[in-house]
Amino acid sequence: MRTRTQEKIIETLLKLAASITILTTIGIIGVLLYETIAFFKEVSIVDFLTDTEWTPLFAQKHFGILPLVSGTVLTTLIAIAVALPIGLTIAVYLNMYAPKAFRKTFKPMLEVLAAVPTVVYGFFALTVVTPFLQSIYPDLSGFNSLSAGIVMGIMIIPFVSSLSEDALYAIPKTLKEASFGMGATRFQTSFKVMVPAASSGIIVSVILAISRAIGETMIVAIAAGQQPRLTFDPTVPIETITAYIVQVSMGDVPHGSLEYRTIFAAGITLFIFTFLLNTVSFWIKKKYQEKYD
Amino acid sequence: MTNSQKNKLIDNAFKIFGVACTLFGLIILAILIYDILKTGLTRIDWDFITNLPSRRAQKAGIYTALMGTVWILFLTAIIAFPIGVGAGIYLEEYGKKSKWANFLEINIANLAGVPSIIYGLLGLEIFVRAFNLGGSLLAGSLTLSLLILPIVIVSTREALKAVPSSIKDASVALGASKWQTIWNQTLPASVGGVLTGVILAISRAIGETAPLIVVGALAYVPFAPSSPMDEFTVMPIQIFNWVSRPQHEFAVNSAAAIIILLLITFMMNGVAVYYRNKWQKKIKW
Amino acid sequence: MKVEEKEHIMTEPKTIPEINKKALIEARNVNVFYGHFQALKDINISMNKNSVTAFIGPSGCGKSTFLRCFNRMNDYIDGYSIKGEIVIDQKKINWKNVVIEELRKEVGMVFQKPNPFPKTIFENVAYGLKIQGIKDKSFIEERVIKSIKDVALWDEVKDDLKKSALALSGGQQQRLCIARTLAVEPKIVLMDEPTSALDPISTASIEELMFELKQKYTIVIVTHNMQQAARISDKTAFFYMGEIIEYDDTKIIFTNPKQEKTQNYITGRFG
Ligand SMILES: Nc1ncnc2c1ncn2[C@@H]1O[C@H](COP(=O)(O)OP(=O)(O)OP(=O)(O)O)[C@@H](O)[C@H]1O
Numbered sequence: 001m002r003t004r005t006q007e008k009i010i011e012t013l014l015k016l017a018a019s020i021t022i023l024t025t026i027g028i029i030g031v032l033l034y035e036t037i038a039f040f041k042e043v044s045i046v047d048f049l050t051d052t053e054w055t056p057l058f059a060q061k062h063f064g065i066l067p068l069v070s071g072t073v074l075t076t077l078i079a080i081a082v083a084l085p086i087g088l089t090i091a092v093y094l095n096m097y098a099p100k101a102f103r104k105t106f107k108p109m110l111e112v113l114a115a116v117p118t119v120v121y122g123f124f125a126l127t128v129v130t131p132f133l134q135s136i137y138p139d140l141s142g143f144n145s146l147s148a149g150i151v152m153g154i155m156i157i158p159f160v161s162s163l164s165e166d167a168l169y170a171i172p173k174t175l176k177e178a179s180f181g182m183g184a185t186r187f188q189t190s191f192k193v194m195v196p197a198a199s200s201g202i203i204v205s206v207i208l209a210i211s212r213a214i215g216e217t218m219i220v221a222i223a224a225g226q227q228p229r230l231t232f233d234p235t236v237p238i239e240t241i242t243a244y245i246v247q248v249s250m251g252d253v254p255h256g257s258l259e260y261r262t263i264f265a266a267g268i269t270l271f272i273f274t275f276l277l278n279t280v281s282f283w284i285k286k287k288y289q290e291k292y293d
Numbered sequence: 294m295t296n297s298q299k300n301k302l303i304d305n306a307f308k309i310f311g312v313a314c315t316l317f318g319l320i321i322l323a324i325l326i327y328d329i330l331k332t333g334l335t336r337i338d339w340d341f342i343t344n345l346p347s348r349r350a351q352k353a354g355i356y357t358a359l360m361g362t363v364w365i366l367f368l369t370a371i372i373a374f375p376i377g378v379g380a381g382i383y384l385e386e387y388g389k390k391s392k393w394a395n396f397l398e399i400n401i402a403n404l405a406g407v408p409s410i411i412y413g414l415l416g417l418e419i420f421v422r423a424f425n426l427g428g429s430l431l432a433g434s435l436t437l438s439l440l441i442l443p444i445v446i447v448s449t450r451e452a453l454k455a456v457p458s459s460i461k462d463a464s465v466a467l468g469a470s471k472w473q474t475i476w477n478q479t480l481p482a483s484v485g486g487v488l489t490g491v492i493l494a495i496s497r498a499i500g501e502t503a504p505l506i507v508v509g510a511l512a513y514v515p516f517a518p519s520s521p522m523d524e525f526t527v528m529p530i531q532i533f534n535w536v537s538r539p540q541h542e543f544a545v546n547s548a549a550a551i552i553i554l555l556l557i558t559f560m561m562n563g564v565a566v567y568y569r570n571k572w573q574k575k576i577k578w
Numbered sequence: 579m580k581v582e583e584k585e586h587i588m589t590e591p592k593t594i595p596e597i598n599k600k601a602l603i604e605a606r607n608v609n610v611f612y613g614h615f616q617a618l619k620d621i622n623i624s625m626n627k628n629s630v631t632a633f634i635g636p637s638g639c640g641k642s643t644f645l646r647c648f649n650r651m652n653d654y655i656d657g658y659s660i661k662g663e664i665v666i667d668q669k670k671i672n673w674k675n676v677v678i679e680e681l682r683k684e685v686g687m688v689f690q691k692p693n694p695f696p697k698t699i700f701e702n703v704a705y706g707l708k709i710q711g712i713k714d715k716s717f718i719e720e721r722v723i724k725s726i727k728d729v730a731l732w733d734e735v736k737d738d739l740k741k742s743a744l745a746l747s748g749g750q751q752q753r754l755c756i757a758r759t760l761a762v763e764p765k766i767v768l769m770d771e772p773t774s775a776l777d778p779i780s781t782a783s784i785e786e787l788m789f790e791l792k793q794k795y796t797i798v799i800v801t802h803n804m805q806q807a808a809r810i811s812d813k814t815a816f817f818y819m820g821e822i823i824e825y826d827d828t829k830i831i832f833t834n835p836k837q838e839k840t841q842n843y844i845t846g847r848f849g
């Protein structure tokens with residue numbers, strides 16, 4: 001029958017479209033592994049994990065990933081230190097205190113923060129936030145993780161606030177009412193009942209925000225500097241994994257060279273971090289869905 | 294102070310803190326926009342938009358970058374739209390219960406969390422090198438298409454899910470095949486939601502910088518591209534290039550270019566929201 | 579489609595022994611399961627051409643499940659399986675090679691809640707024809723008008739055929755849905771509580787309509803409204819816990835049922 005073959009063909013095409021996502025994953029892992037294995041033929045994996053210097057572009061080459069990791073972790077920590085308290089407060093406020101109309105207008109408005117291209121935030125960090133911070137703390141270097149981290153934190157506020165608010169919103173009303181019924185204030189109800197009840201959703205939102213911050217590139221490439229160094233001092237220039245990849249890509253490194261392969265070794269490190277975070281959040285989400293279904 | 298007075302005080306204090314936090318983000322956004330307008334607005338004129346790049350800040354324009362962005366926009370849309378919507382339809386309407394679909398779903402959730410720069414590395418090895426496309430527009434848009442695919446798929450599924458099953462039942466009960474039902478009923482009824490998702494995803498692609506730098510988009514391109522195989526630059530890379538220079542004139546240039554980039558981004562978001570509202574209004578079940 | 583490959587649908591047609599020549603619809607030893615739950619037990623029934631048959635019975639007794647066996651709408655449900663035979667117009671419909679789309683052109687269905695497509699009134703009625711690949715505009719138009727007239731909706735909508743069907747009232751929508759079903763000229767029309775979402779006036783107009791439709795179609799209707807069943811049907815089947823307790827002329831069921839359970843149900847002693 002004609003229509004039946006037609007139906008089959010269409011279904012197959014749609015299935016192929018969906019399967020491209022599998023190819024993407026295979027491609028990502030394959031490409032990273034392929035170049036990284038070639039990289040480790042020349043560089044010892046022990047050096048990579050323990051050396052405290054990262055200078056592949058210099059004459060005196062060192063291939064220790066730690067400085068890039070510390071740069072990434074440092075900026076991410078600063079960003080979360082900004083986004084978590086603010087984002088969670090916003091979520092609780094919108095859910096428990098704000099009038100409906102306020103919530104309806106401000107929730108989408110906050111989401112605009114996540115729609116601004118990150119290169120714009122980079123510009124903002126470099127030309128506005130850093131000078132402002134320098135006016136308070138003059139020793140602050142022109143490139144630093146503090147400014148980049150703060151701006152990154154602002155960018156990821158909506159990830160925390162919107163998703164946490166969704167999680168709070170999903171809590172059955174009866175729970176809230178029971179707490180009010182016992183004479184608890186909104187503040188007590190929020191933090192003793194609602195936030196714990198929504199904790200898995202909130203944790204997922206924070207993990208997502210962290211994963212976003214780890215992978216963020218342009219803000220740190222513009223405002224945090226290009227000097228890999230193993231430090232947790234937020235006032236000096238550092239370099240993140242992502243910024244390093246950009247730095248190499250901007251230059252003229254020949255394909256197939258050791259320098260070229262460093263960006264894949266750095267990339268796989270980044271990928272592993274975010275993959276672990278995604279897996280944990282996926283796992284929490286699944287547990288949590290089971291609980292409420 | 295009694296206990297309940299204390300509680301009330303805490304309650305009110307938190308309320309004020311909550312408003313402050315909500316406004317904080319928006320005030321920062323306002324400062325950002327104000328600062329950019331103040332720095333860049335006077336720099337924008339017709340020459341700025343139509344001039345080719347130049348070493349001299351005053352003479353430099355964004356023409357090649359703007360054209361690159363427009364090309365990327367269209368190519369990415371053409372590639373990501375059919376694949377993403379097709380995949381969304383498959384997952385929502387066909388493969389719902391199968392193991393394969395379940396696996397695809399987990400995979401897509403994971404892909405959505407992969408940093409954009411990693412997609413750049415993928416594009417560099419596969420499209421630029423293996424497919425030998427070089428640092429072309431095509432390589433760039435293929436890379437960005439893969440990047441936004443998860444967003445398109447997820448939003449397509451959301452839109453399809455919103456179509457009530459009673460409509461599909463009515464259609465198949467009249468003898469329509471599965472695809473006829475999807476094509477004639479489900480898709481028309483969800484087109485607003487699907488388009489919203491696609492536009493939002495593409496507006497995200499337009500703001501992307503890092504993956505394009507990695508696939509070899511250039512900081513300096515003397516002429517606007519004229520075919521998908523041409524080398525290119527885009528607005529965010531042009532901005533990045535100017536931001537990285539110490540001279541103040543280039544900072545002014547980048548602010549001016551940011552205004553135009555933000556205009557494009559916000560306009561696309563506006564169109565997406567408009568579509569969504571229109572669609573929600575038109576179809577009330 | 580995947581559905582046809584399910585195991586529950588028999589792979590080959592066995593010879594049909596004693597066919598009741600007058601019957602348009604026949605069910606033989608039908609057992610239906612949702613997973614392990616048995617929704618229908620050993621159902622045997624036959625329905626004649628140009629008759630109206632009513633299914634009554636308490637909620638959850640399997641009326642809808644049985645009705646949906648005739649156009650295989652249950653196929654989409656996870657865990658659904660059927661044993662036994664359903665024969666429509668001398669053809670077994672629950673075996674592998676039956677083309678579901680063809681079956682549904684013969685067996686139309688009207689749902690409990692009016693479910694017009696979010697399209698114009700005209701397009702709603704024309705949809706079934708267009709699906710069949712009919713392109714002849716004047717033919718389609720003729721058939722659309724005729725169907726709308728058949729459901730006594732013409733006077734109300736004749737100037738608004740280009741308007742959205744969603745703008746109609748609930749009763750009008752339901753009549754439109756019936757018109758949509760009739761437009762493809764099925765032999766059988768299945769109706770699952772078609773008036774339960776409607777006000778008394780719309781209900782009356784649809785009941786009236788069913789008298790007319792009987793001339794041309796064979797109708798099977800599920801209803802919770804005893805008066806409705808009594809008024810419009812020729813035969814009535816009383817379902818209870820997945821079984822047909824009693825099946826007879828409507829007059830007998832409502833005046834002189836043989837089973838105590840039927841008696842109790844129609845007099846409202848349980849429900
Ligand atoms: N999709 C399904 N999955 C599992 N069980 C189902 C499903 N649909 C119906 N059932 C079960 O099968 C039985 C018969 O359901 P059915 O819908 O046929 O009842 P009904 O007689 O039409 O009831 P009502 O008068 O309320 O419409 C019920 O016990 C119901 O719970």
Ligand SMILES: [Mg+2]
Nearest residue numbers: 641642643770
């Ligand atoms: Mg029912």
